[in-house]
Structures are given as C-alpha cells and as structure tokens.
Amino acid sequence: MRLVTRMKAMLERRTQKEMKDLRAVYAKAAAFEKKGMLAEAARSYRFFVSKLPEPTAYYNLGVIAKKMGAFDEAIAYYEQAITLKPDYAEAYANLGGIHNAKLEFNAALDCYGKAIAHNPALAEAYYNRGVILQELRRHDEALQDYETALALRPDYYLAYLNISVILYELKRKAEAARNYERILRRDPGHMDARWNLGLLKLSEGDYASGWALYEERLRLQDFGYNKVLQKPYWRGGQEIAGRTLLLKWEQGFGDTIQFCRYAKLARQAGAHVVLCVQEPLRRLIESLDEGITIIGEDEVPAHYDVHSHLMSLPGAFGTRVETVPFPAKYLSVDPAAIAAWQSRLAGFGGVRIGLIWAGNFQPDIIYVRRNDANRSVTLGHYSPLLDIPGASFFSLQKGPPAAQLTAAPPGHGILDFTREFADFADTGAFIENLDLVITVDTAVAHLAGALGKTVWILVPFVSCWRWLETRTDSPWYASVRLFRQQERGDWAPVIEDVRRELQVFVAGRGKIHPVTESPDDLTQG
Numbered sequence: 348m349r350l351v352t353r354m355k356a357m358l359e360r361r362t363q364k365e366m367k368d369l370r371a372v373y374a375k376a377a378a379f380e381k382k383g384m385l386a387e388a389a390r391s392y393r394f395f396v397s398k399l400p401e402p403t404a405y406y407n408l409g410v411i412a413k414k415m416g417a418f419d420e421a422i423a424y425y426e427q428a429i430t431l432k433p434d435y436a437e438a439y440a441n442l443g444g445i446h447n448a449k450l451e452f453n454a455a456l457d458c459y460g461k462a463i464a465h466n467p468a469l470a471e472a473y474y475n476r477g478v479i480l481q482e483l484r485r486h487d488e489a490l491q492d493y494e495t496a497l498a499l500r501p502d503y504y505l506a507y508l509n510i511s512v513i514l515y516e517l518k519r520k521a522e523a524a525r526n527y528e529r530i531l532r533r534d535p536g537h538m539d540a541r542w543n544l545g546l547l548k549l550s551e552g553d554y555a556s557g558w559a560l561y562e563e564r565l566r567l568q569d570f571g572y573n574k575v576l577q578k579p580y581w582r583g584g585q586e587i588a589g590r591t592l593l594l595k596w597e598q599g600f601g602d603t604i605q606f607c608r609y610a611k612l613a614r615q616a617g618a619h620v621v622l623c624v625q626e627p628l629r630r631l632i633e634s635l636d637e638g639i640t641i642i643g644e645d646e647v648p649a650h651y652d653v654h655s656h657l658m659s660l661p662g663a664f665g666t667r668v669e670t671v672p673f674p675a676k677y678l679s680v681d682p683a684a685i686a687a688w689q690s691r692l693a694g695f696g697g698v699r700i701g702l703i704w705a706g707n708f709q710p711d712i713i714y715v716r717r718n719d720a721n722r723s724v725t726l727g728h729y730s731p732l733l734d735i736p737g738a739s740f741f742s743l744q745k746g747p748p749a750a751q752l753t754a755a756p757p758g759h760g761i762l763d764f765t766r767e768f769a770d771f772a773d774t775g776a777f778i779e780n781l782d783l784v785i786t787v788d789t790a791v792a793h794l795a796g797a798l799g800k801t802v803w804i805l806v807p808f809v810s811c812w813r814w815l816e817t818r819t820d821s822p823w824y825a826s827v828r829l830f831r832q833q834e835r836g837d838w839a840p841v842i843e844d845v846r847r848e849l850q851v852f853v854a855g856r857g858k859i860h861p862v863t864e865s866p867d868d869l870t871q872g
Contacts, residue, residue, distance in 0.1 A: 369399050376407070385411050402432040409441060418445050436466035443475060452479050470499035474506050484835075486513050504530055508539050516809045516835075520547055538563045550812035557812075558662030565656070568597075581653035583663030588617025593654040595623045596644060599707070600771065601790035602658060603628055604797050605813070605823060608673045609660035611636045621648045630772035631794070634679045668815075671822045676799030684776035692780050695762070697737045698856045700849075701778060701795075702729055702761065703786035705748035721807045722788045726751040726761075728838050731846050732785070733760050737853045741781065743774065743791055782856060785845065788814070796824030803828050803845060808835040 376391030389411045396404045405428035412421035425442040429435050443458030459476035462469055477492035490513055493506040500506075507530050514523035524547055530540040545560025562582070581592060594610050596603045603624055610622045614636055621640045624632050633641050642648060655663065666672070692699070705723040726748075733740060742752055742763040752763055768774045774791065775798055778784060784795040784802040788811055795802035806814050806829050814821060814829055821827040830841050 369395060372398075373404065376404075380407065380411065385415055389415075400427070400431060402428040402435055402438070405431065406435070406438050406441070409438070413441070413445060418449060421445055434465040436462040436469050436472070439465065440469060440472045440475065443472070447475065447479055452483060455479050468499055470496045470503060473499070474503065474509075477506070477509060481509060481513060486517060489513060502533075504534070504537065504540075508543065511540075511543060515543075515547060518809065520551070523547060538566050542567055546812045550810075550816060552668045552815055554661070554667050558666070562659060562662065565659070576647070576654050578651055579653050580659075581655045581663065582659055583665070585653075587613060587653075589619075590652040591619040591621060591648075591650060593621045593623065593648060593651040594660070595654065595656050596625055596628075597656045597658055599790060600625060600628060601788075601793040603632070604678070604771075604790060604793040606657040606660065607632050607635055608677045608797075609657060609664065610639050611677060612664055612672050613660070614638055621651060627770045630770055631678060631680065631775055635677065668822050674821075674823060674825045676797070676826075678775070678794075678797040680772050680775040680779060680798070684773070685779045688777050688780045695739045697739045698783065698853045699739050699741060699781045700732075701741050701743040701781045701784040701786075701791075702726075702732075703743045703784070703789050703791050704729060704751070705744065705746070706787060706789050707746060721809060722805075722811075723748070724787060724805065724838050726755055728842055729785075731842055732849060735846070735850055735853055738849070741777075743778070743784065743786070783849075783852060785849075792827070793824075796821070796827050799826050801826050801828075803830060803848075805838070805841055805845070806831045808832040 372391055372395045376388045376395060379385075379388035379391060389408060392404050392408045392411070395401070396408070405424045409421045409424035409428065412418075412424055422442060422445055425438045425445070428438040429442075432438070439458045439462035443455040443462065446452070446455035446458060456476060456479055459472050459479070462472040463476070466472070473492045473496040477489040477496065480486075480489035480492060490510060493510045493513075496503050496506045507526055511523040511526040514520070514526065524544065527540045527544040527547070530537050531544070534540075541560050542563035545557050545563060547557075548554075548560060549557035551557075576593070578593075581587065592613055594613070607622065607624070610620050614620045619640075620636075620638075621642060622632065622635075623642050623644060623646060625644045629641060629643065635641075640648070664672075704726050726744075732738075740761045742749065742761050742765060744752065745765055745768070749763075749765065752761060755761070764777065765774075768777065771790075771794055775794055778791075778795055778798060778800055782801065784791065784800060785805070786792045786795070786802065787805045788807070792802055792804045802824070804814070804827060808831075810829075810831070813823060817831075819829050819831070821829065830844055832838065832841050834840075
C-alpha cells in the first residue's frame with residue numbers, strides 16, 4: 348500500500364514536461380530491450396521506476412532479470428508490479444514461470460491459478476499450468492488445461508504436442524498418433540510433431556516409418572559439432588565403399604554403446620570409418636573393430652568424405668526389427684583386466700549379481716528429469732532380492748544415487764568396488780566376472796548387453812521406444828530379459844517377478860564360484 352500511495356503522490360506532483368521526459372526514458376528502455384541490450388534497458392527502467400513506480404516498468408524489469416538468469420531479482424520485480432496492480436495476470440503468469448524454472452511447483456501452480464482468476468482468457472497460463480500438472484503426473488488436470496488453452500488459441504501447437512505426450516504416457520497411442528497427424532496436416536514440416544511421431548512409430552516396431560521421422564532430431568537438437576563439419580551428411584543411398592565416413596556420438600552413453608555397432612556395419616560395407624565417442628567410452632569401444640579409428644569426443648579428423656551421427660545409421664542401413672545387426676555380442680574388454688578381477692573376487696561364492704537402481708539424474712533438462720523419475724527405483728526396492736541363498740550382490744551404481752548404499756541398514760550384503768571403475772572398460776571387466784546384471788534402463792544395461800552378459804532390465808510402464816511394447820526380450824541384445832511394469836509407478840509386482848525368477852536362476856546355476864575366503868567387510872571400496 349505504501350508503494351501505491353507513493354505512486355499516486357508522485358503523479359500528482361509531476362509537471363507535463365517531467366512526464367514527457369519520463370516517457371522518453373521508458374521508450375528508450377523499451378528500445379534497448381528490443382535490441383537485446385538488456386543491461387542498458389534495465390538501467391533505464393530502474394531510473395524510470397525511481398521517479399515513477401509504474402507496474403509495467405517493474406514487469407519489464409522482471410522479464411529482463413529472468414532473461415539474464417537473475418531469478419530472485421525477477422521475482423522481486425514481478426511482486427512489486429503485482430503490489431501496484433493486484434490484478435496483473437501477466438505478472439502472475441511470469442512469476443509462475445520462474446517458480447517452475449526453480450522447480451518450485453506448488454508456488455508456480457498458485458501463481459498460474461491467480462493469473463487465470465484475473466484473466467480467464469490467458470491461454471499461456473492454462474498451458475503452463477498444464478506443463479506443471481503433467482510434470483506432477485496429474486494427467487487429467489493437465490489435459491483439461493491444455494484443452495482450455497486450445498479453446499482460447501486453436502493454433503496452440505505446443506498444447507497439441509503435450510496432449511499427445513500425455514496420451515502416449517497413458518498408452519493411448521492411437522489417439523496420440525492422430526493428434527500428431529492433426530498437427531502435421533496443418534503444418535507438414537512441424538519438427539516436434541514429426542520427431543515425437545517417429546518415437547511412437549519406433550516404439551511400435553514400425554521402423555520403416557520411425558527412422559525417417561527420427562531424423563527430425565537433427566533439426567531440433569543443438570549439434571554444435573556439425574558447424575565445424577563441411578562435408579556432406581550421409582544418410583545411406585550413396586555408395587560408401589572406399590570413402591572415409593566420420594561418425595559422431597550423440598545423446599547418452601547408452602545410445603553410443605547401442606548404436607556403435609553400426610560403425611562395424613559401415614566398415615563391412617567397405618567404408619573407412621572414424622568413430623568419435625565420449626571419453627569414458629573410448630577404451631571400451633576401441634574393442635569394436637581394429638579396423639575402425641576411434642577419436643575423442645570433440646576431435647575432427649584431418650580427412651573424411653562424409654559424416655553422420657550414430658543414430659542416423661539404423662535408417663541409413665534400412666534396419667527393421669528382424670534385421671538388427673550383432674545382437675549377440677559386439678564389444679569386449681581387456682582379458683588381463685577380467686583376470687585381475689577374477690582373482691580378487693575368488694573369495695565370493697555363489698552366483699554373482701550386479702545391481703543398478705537409478706539412472707543419471709539431470710534436474711535441469713525436463714525430458715531427462717521426467718524420464719529418470721519414470722525409470723529409476725531406490726535401493727530399497729531391491730531388498731526382497733537380497734536374502735536369496737546362494738547369491739552374492741555387487742553394486743554397479745555410480746553417481747549421487749550410490750549414496751543410498753552408504754545409508755542402507757547394516758548387513759545388506761551388497762559389495763561395492765565402483766570407486767575403482769574409472770571408465771566403462773573398467774566396469775565391463777568387472778561385469779565379465781558376474782553371472783547376472785539386474786538394472787533399470789541405464790547405460791550399464793547396454794554395456795552388459797553389448798558384452799553378451801545376461802542382463803535383466805526393469806522397464807517402466809511407459810518404456811523407452813527401443814524396448815518396444817510388450818516383448819520380454821530385445822532384438823538389440825540377445826542376452827537381455829525385460830521385466831515390465833504393468834501399473835504406472837508400481838514396482839512391487841516387478842520385483843516379485845524378478846525375485847521368483849532369480850531364485851530359479853540361482854538354483855540352476857548352483858555355487859559356480861568356489862568360496863576360498865569369506866571377507867569380514869561386505870562393503871568393499
């Protein structure tokens with residue numbers, strides 16, 4: 348109230364000339380903002396509000412502060428704008444956006460609710476509230492908000508896209524596909540719709556359509572590496588024999604492990620292959636084929652004729668579900684490293700089982716954050732497995748979720764050597780001494796599969812496209828078995844299935860590793 352009273356008093360004292368000068372300052376600030384000169388615009392707006400505390404100027408300061416990453420400062424400016432104009436719906440909406448960016452979802456929902464209360468025609472507020480409700484998996488409410496946004500703005504493509512994503516997550520895939528196709532009828536080149544429809548097609552095993560649509564990721568994602576490459580992009584169709592093909596990793600470690608097999612296929616087609624991979628994978632992937640040159644993740648070779656990303660190659664080679672190359676095994680690790688672990692683990696009898704319970708959580712990337720919440724479990728979920736006689740359990744978990752092992756109750760029986768794993772080759776050498784890996788959908792699942800080791804993967808209700816729809820096996824890895832969640836978020840029946848099958852597995856294997864010594868400390872590191 349003091350700010351409002353002050354504003355009224357100042358307005359009463361302003362002369363016509365002073366008001367004209369202040370409006371000129373405001374116009375100058377707006378011009379700076381339009382040109383992207385944010386610091387200059389902010390200085391001008393701050394001068395303006397020091398003389399005349401006007402809500403739109405505070406609102407603009409909030410917009411600038413957010414663009415500059417000063418979230419707390421932006422919050423303060425929006426709150427000042429709302430103090431001066433309590434029904435300022437746009438300020439509430441932008442304030443909600445900042446709380447959303449800070450993962451303060453309840454505060455964001457409150458702001459969007461107030462924005463809608465003050466302006467029921469504000470389509471963006473409904474849409475953004477829907478985004479948060481979707482994040483919180485309150486799907487019915489999110490769908491309602493998206494539908495309202497579309498009623499207000501029929502061309503709101505983002506709402507159509509998010510509705511399709513929710514329908515996909517609800518396994519209403521036919522409806523999701525129709526929604527994507529509705530977008531594409533209006534805009535045949537719509538990148539997001541084409542890419543998402545591609546993922547849907549791949550998940551259904553329609554590789555003929557899926558790979559072509561999947562190429563949209565090259566327009567959607569920031570492949571900065573491509574900017575330094577001057578040679579043509581290879582998508583198949585042109586003769587590759589005798590030419591040097593530069594292949595680049597993309598996305599996560601698991602993607603590189605899964606699709607590096609295509610470098611081998613390209614070499615068999617007669618190409619000279621140079622494969623660029625992430626450093627933690629370099630030693631592992633050097634085992635792929637001695638005729639393939641492996642380089643570091645940001646390197647560019649002195650010579651190449653064409654280039655491609657690894658995940659473009661399934662389409663280039665016309666891969667179908669029944670023609671996936673090298674499903675049995677295509678990577679290996681140093682025999683000496685395997686032997687070294689064999690010697691160290693000689694004292695652990697029974698069937699050796701590796702465990703991973705969580706993926707790589709990246710809170711700042713929304714689709715990674717959502718996927719991780721979907722696929723990961725906690726160490727506690729594995730508790731029913733740990734008392735099976737004749738089994739020894741080993742942690743393969745890296746990253747922050749590994750701390751759950753330290754916090755677990757005494758006597759949990761899981762051994763941990765992961766501090767000694769410097770890269771995936773080290774992890775692979777250890778896995779070669781195990782009988783089974785049980786994991787959620789992580790890069791190590793791909794590592795074990797590529798090594799031909801038996802691996803059981805816990806697959807969420809809505810799985811990644813690569814695991815298809817209902818199969819319990821995988822065309823990508825002959826040694827993989829999938830345990831699928833039947834109800835969203837309910838892992839208990841999955842763990843029950845794993846326990847039952849693990850009892851059979853252990854009984855069938857018997858004590859295949861003789862016990863030479865029983866260690867006193869069950870958490871090695």
